[in-house]
Amino acid sequence: xxxxxxxxxxxxxxxxxxxxxxxxxxxxxxxxxxxxxxxxxxxxxxxxxxxxxxxxxxxxxxxxxxxxxxxxxxxxxxxxxxxxxxxxxxxxxxxxxxxxxxxxxxxxxxxxxxxxxxxx
Amino acid sequence: xxxxxxxxxxxxxxxxxxxxxxxxxxxxxxxxxxxxxxxxxxxxxxxxxxxxxxxxxxxxxxxxxxxxxxxxxxxxxxxxxxxxxxxxxxxxxxxxxxxxxxxxxxxxxxxxxxxxxxxxxxxxxxxxxxxxxxxxxxxxxxxxxxxxx
Numbered sequence: 540x541x542x543x544x545x546x547x548x549x550x551x552x553x554x555x556x557x558x559x560x561x562x563x564x565x566x567x568x569x570x571x572x573x574x575x576x577x578x579x580x581x582x583x584x585x586x587x588x589x590x591x592x593x594x595x596x597x598x599x600x601x602x603x604x605x606x607x608x609x610x611x612x613x614x615x616x617x618x619x620x621x622x623x624x625x626x627x628x629x630x631x632x633x634x635x636x637x638x639x640x641x642x643x644x645x646x647x648x649x650x651x652x653x654x655x656x657x658x659x
Numbered sequence: 660x661x662x663x664x665x666x667x668x669x670x671x672x673x674x675x676x677x678x679x680x681x682x683x684x685x686x687x688x689x690x691x692x693x694x695x696x697x698x699x700x701x702x703x704x705x706x707x708x709x710x711x712x713x714x715x716x717x718x719x720x721x722x723x724x725x726x727x728x729x730x731x732x733x734x735x736x737x738x739x740x741x742x743x744x745x746x747x748x749x750x751x752x753x754x755x756x757x758x759x760x761x762x763x764x765x766x767x768x769x770x771x772x773x774x775x776x777x778x779x780x781x782x783x784x785x786x787x788x789x790x791x792x793x794x795x796x797x798x799x800x801x802x803x804x805x806x807x808x
Binding site: 553575576577603604605606607608609610624625627628 | 674675678731750751753754758764765766768770771
């Protein structure tokens with residue numbers, strides 16, 4: 540797997556197709572995904588991520604204003620978690636900690652996430 | 660009907676600017692806010708049980724503050740980042756407004772927000788079904804327009 544991201548680095552992509560490529564070519568600890576994206580929407584991106592054995596175990600957190608319970612249940616059935624926008628930084632931090640298993644002590648004083656796991 | 664739409668639009672706008680931008684919205688505009696000029700605008704199309712377009716014009720040079728607040732920065736952010744921030748505000752406002760307007764939790768689909776070009780700014784108010792103004796801090800203003808198809 541070709542890796543272009545350094546430990547602790549984040550990458551932002553504007554559409555689902557590009558996001559999928561990042562997941563497929565890097566070691567990713569967590570993906571934050573919106574639903575309404577051009578070229579490939581969030582739902583399709585999640586399905587394709589989970590169908591690929593190389594990326595199936597990447598935790599995915601959908602961040603969206605979506606309020607349709609049918610759609611939210613569908614997202615969860617694809618294997619992703621859901622966080623309704625807007626949310627406070629503290630709520631996001633809690634969600635990130637829960638999904639990645641990072642402890643409170645591993646967040647540094649500037650509130651950024653510092654990766655401290657093994658290198659692959 | 661129009662009054663309740665205005666109420667929903669205004670309340671959702673206030674909550675969005677408070678929650679995302681950490682700004683203090685005001686209903687009554689002071690002189691600075693009333694006279695504030697448009698800096699930039701963003702619009703988003705939506706489809707579903709209701710279809711239309713939501714547009715926000717940001718006025719009074721408040722966008723740099725708004726964008727910096729959204730990410731907890733003290734220094735100004737870049738212009739592209741400010742536009743991204745406004746796009747996110749437009750997206751969140753629209754997404755939270757629609758279930759209230761439609762009184763359902765049906766699925767809506769929002770397009771990617773797009774910037775309103777300078778030559779199209781004046782046209783935003785024409786054809787709007789409802790519009791509201793929100794004062795932001797002491798000198799800024801957001802003009803929010805909803806057009807229903």
